[in-house]
Amino acid sequence: MCGIVGYVGEQQASPLLMDSLKRLEYRGYDSAGIATLHEENITVWRSSGKLTNLQNVIAGAPMPGTVGIGHTRWATHGEPTEANAHPHRSGHLVLVHNGIIENYVELKHDLAGDGYEFQSETDSEVVAHLIHRWMAKGHGFQESVRLGLKDLAGSYAIVLLSEDAPGMLVAARAGCPLVVGLGDGDFFIASDIPAILHHTRKIIFLDDGETCTVANNQITITDLDGITREKTPTHIDWTPGMAEKEGYRHFMLKEIHEQPQVVLHTLMGRYNPEHGDAVLPDLGLNPDTIRNLTRLWLVACGTSWHSALIGKYLIETMAKLPVHVELGSEFRHRDSLLNKDDVVIGVSQSGETADTLAGTREATARGAHVIALCNSVGSTMTREADGILYTHAGPEIGVASTKAFMGQVTAFYLLALLLGRTRGAMTPEDGVAWCSHLAGIAPHIEHILATEPEIERIAGKYYRDSDALYLGRGLNFPIALEGALKLKEISYIHAEGYAAGEMKHGPIALIDRQMPVVVLAPRDHLYDKMVTAVREVKARNGLVVAIVTEGDDTIVDLADDVYRIPEVDPMFTPFLVTIPLQLLAYHIATLRGTDVDQPRNLAKSVTVE
Numbered sequence: 006m007c008g009i010v011g012y013v014g015e016q017q018a019s020p021l022l023m024d025s026l027k028r029l030e031y032r033g034y035d036s037a038g039i040a041t042l043h044e045e046n047i048t049v050w051r052s053s054g055k056l057t058n059l060q061n062v063i064a065g066a067p068m069p070g071t072v073g074i075g076h077t078r079w080a081t082h083g084e085p086t087e088a089n090a091h092p093h094r095s096g097h098l099v100l101v102h103n104g105i106i107e108n109y110v111e112l113k114h115d116l117a118g119d120g121y122e123f124q125s126e127t128d129s130e131v132v133a134h135l136i137h138r139w140m141a142k143g144h145g146f147q148e149s150v151r152l153g154l155k156d157l158a159g160s161y162a163i164v165l166l167s168e169d170a171p172g173m174l175v176a177a178r179a180g181c182p183l184v185v186g187l188g189d190g191d192f193f194i195a196s197d198i199p200a201i202l203h204h205t206r207k208i209i210f211l212d213d214g215e216t217c218t219v220a221n222n223q224i225t226i227t228d229l230d231g232i233t234r235e236k237t238p239t240h241i242d243w244t245p246g247m248a249e250k251e252g253y254r255h256f257m258l259k260e261i262h263e264q265p266q267v268v269l270h271t272l273m274g275r276y277n278p279e280h281g282d283a284v285l286p287d288l289g290l291n292p293d294t295i296r297n298l299t300r301l302w303l304v305a306c307g308t309s310w311h312s313a314l315i316g317k318y319l320i321e322t323m324a325k326l327p328v329h330v331e332l333g334s335e336f337r338h339r340d341s342l343l344n345k346d347d348v349v350i351g352v353s354q355s356g357e358t359a360d361t362l363a364g365t366r367e368a369t370a371r372g373a374h375v376i377a378l379c380n381s382v383g384s385t386m387t388r389e390a391d392g393i394l395y396t397h398a399g400p401e402i403g404v405a406s407t408k409a410f411m412g413q414v415t416a417f418y419l420l421a422l423l424l425g426r427t428r429g430a431m432t433p434e435d436g437v438a439w440c441s442h443l444a445g446i447a448p449h450i451e452h453i454l455a456t457e458p459e460i461e462r463i464a465g466k467y468y469r470d471s472d473a474l475y476l477g478r479g480l481n482f483p484i485a486l487e488g489a490l491k492l493k494e495i496s497y498i499h500a501e502g503y504a505a506g507e508m509k510h511g512p513i514a515l516i517d518r519q520m521p522v523v524v525l526a527p528r529d530h531l532y533d534k535m536v537t538a539v540r541e542v543k544a545r546n547g548l549v550v551a552i553v554t555e556g557d558d559t560i561v562d563l564a565d566d567v568y569r570i571p572e573v574d575p576m577f578t579p580f581l582v583t584i585p586l587q588l589l590a591y592h593i594a595t596l597r598g599t600d601v602d603q604p605r606n607l608a609k610s611v612t613v614e
């Protein structure tokens with residue numbers, strides 16, 4: 006939800022902090038601030054609005070110091086004002102925080118009773134005063150942090166700096182991500198890897214309940230009781246360029262164009278075209294478990310939930326295994342029938358989504374085998390799971406998920422193959438055909454990307470509209486949901502995805518000349534039903550934008566605009582139908598002038614409930 010950073014080393018801190026915050030802006034961008042310590046004095050600068058506002062504020066102001074912290078905010082408690090921006094100060098110490106403190110109200114009353122005055126409406130400022138109070142009672146900086154954190158309920162990733170401990174940073178996490186980068190005589194602390202990847206690839210992932218102290222070129226990690234924990238750094242093989250725009254106008258467009266590679270990288274080494282089977286050793290599932298499995302649960306949110314719906318269709322069709330798809334935010338609050346004999350897959354790009362994590366943690370508590378289908382190496386979900394299925398999409402910076410979704414879809418095709426062949430529901434011949442189709446997908450995506458101007462032209466006709474309906478059936482019903490989500494979250498047009506068969510049960514009342522209807526009608530066993538849907542819309546003077554298979558000779562005569570995808574086996578159309586919808590949303594949003602990479606009110610990783 007927010008981005009936090011810290012630096013201690015031999016270089017001037019402020020430019021490094023600002024550069025890292027820029028790389029974290031996708032996590033939240035309604036206010037920002039940094040603090041540096043020089044000659045035992047902490048200087049704090051904060052501003053509301055985007056990071057450029059803070060840049061302007063500190064442009065002429067001296068910010069000396071080789072140690073500092075920074076924050077870019079996605080407001081949860083209190084308006085996005087300068088007063089509510091981080092870092093928050095309490096006497097000689099300053100703090101930045103990501104997360105939500107659930108007991109901050111009672112803590113605030115208690116602190117006020119001890120004479121503390123509050124300058125903001127935030128829960129984060131309470132944490133600063135809480136730790137200050139422990140130091141005022143004579144405890145050391147690190148111990149005071151540990152004692153203060155024991156008083157908290159909720160989630161946090163924090164970094165603190167104190168005038169009483171020059172050259173020292175203390176950090177901690179519970180429920181929100183935090184990584185430590187080991188440089189050459191420098192230490193970098195951040196919410197996410199892209200913020201510090203251009204400095205170092207040696208990363209330590211903090212776990213929940215751990216604190217980290219960096220001082221005198223040393224790093225110490227402990228639990229909240231001060232017991233030291235040994236952590237081995239992970240070498241991250243992403244290049245810094247992977248986290249940059251590389252000439253594209255927006256991260257989102259770059260990431261849409263990276264999707265052929267994402268499919269190839271996610272498939273690489275995980276299937277055997279000759280034998281027609283998949284190789285997924287990190288799931289932690291043995292063949293007998295797979296054969297005896299009676300049901301599978303998929304837990305996810307947003308776009309990841311859409312890919313899970315595709316996973317359901319594929320796995321039930323190819324492996325004859327019942328699949329329950331659950332929204333994380335719903336699943337965590339109902340008494341599901343989940344038990345120890347089940348397998349649960351958490352589907353998440355970030356691996357940090359609070360609602361999804363709550364679902365996987367509930368599954369673990371019930372003894373189920375939990376797998377993380379995830380794009381973020383070392384994220385919380387991957388470190389808590391029994392098994393892992395990584396989508397090798399590389400860092401996804403755009404808030405609207407595109408290439409990560411493609412990686413998830415690819416992973417589900419691999420999973421369906423593994424489960425189908427292991428359970429005997431797919432013959433070797435079925436498997437060889439499945440692998441052949443998978444191997445041929447990337448070039449088809451390249452072909453669609455090369456025809457982007459066609460989609461840009463269509464976007465030019467509809468970007469002024471205020472509503473849109475997306476219709477699909479079968480495997481493409483989840484794609485209709487995903488296309489609508491892409492449009493609404495970056496263009497702010499009210500778009501709804503619907504099962505096409507549901508049109509006559511209500512949504513058809515919405516059809517008029519102002520309501521463009523995007524119809525997903527590739528050649529498959531439901532094509533004729535989609536032709537009927539197009540006719541229903543046209544009979545009510547609706548506008549139809551149809552995604553059809555090359556060679557279609559029916560819908561092309563009925564629709565107002567048509568985009569043709571290459572012919573593929575019907576079971577593989579989701580790979581291709583998705584791309585024009587992503588590009589349509591992108592170009593409509595660009596024409597509307599919205600902030601495509603950082604849409605209003607959103608954040609890349611929703612680490613709070």
Ligand code: AGP
Pocket residue numbers: 306307308309352353354355356357358361404405406407494608609610611
């Ligand atoms: C997708 O475009 C959205 N940004 C959002 O729905 C996202 O998919 C959802 O918050 C889940 O995130 P995750 O995959 O990191 O768990």
